[in-house]
Amino acid sequence: MCALATVTNADSDMDVREGKRIYTQCTGCHSPDYNRTGPKHCGILGRAAGGVKNFEYTKAMSNSGIIWTSATLNQFLLSPFNTVPGTSMGFSGIASERERQQLIAYLSQLDERNALCN
Ligand code: HEC
Structure with missing residues (x-):
């Protein structure tokens, strides 16, 4: 079990590293810890869509009823456009399932345990 857990952690560390690289496609508009053209991403996992204070979302996003999970x-x-029709997020999406998973691994660790988010 221990060996397995270690392997799993190594895998997800690698995913987080790759995800951070892929996140450069987002940093034209987003930052983990402050609002820019797009809302900050710290604490995104488990948060309701449209939930960052002081960010002006579209109605489409605020009323989407989405909770952000993997x-x-x-x-x-x-x-983005098909999932939240009317969103102002001008980004066409990431076609690769693997890259999306790596990006989500990166986003998932943007929480209070991450120095960036404190
Ligand atoms: C061209 C600018 C732009 C780019 C590039 C962009 N975003 Fe966004 N993003 C936005 C805007 C603006 C919003 C708010 C949309 C709304 O209110 O409809 C948003 C909203 C979001 C939300 C919803 C957040 C919330 O608090 O509910 C997520 C998640 C998100 N973006 C992730 C990403 C990721 C990951 C990338 C990179 C793959 C990315 N975005 C690239 C502009 C952008």
């Missing part, structure tokens, strides 16, 4: 992020990042 599954909903996977859907949204594949196709």
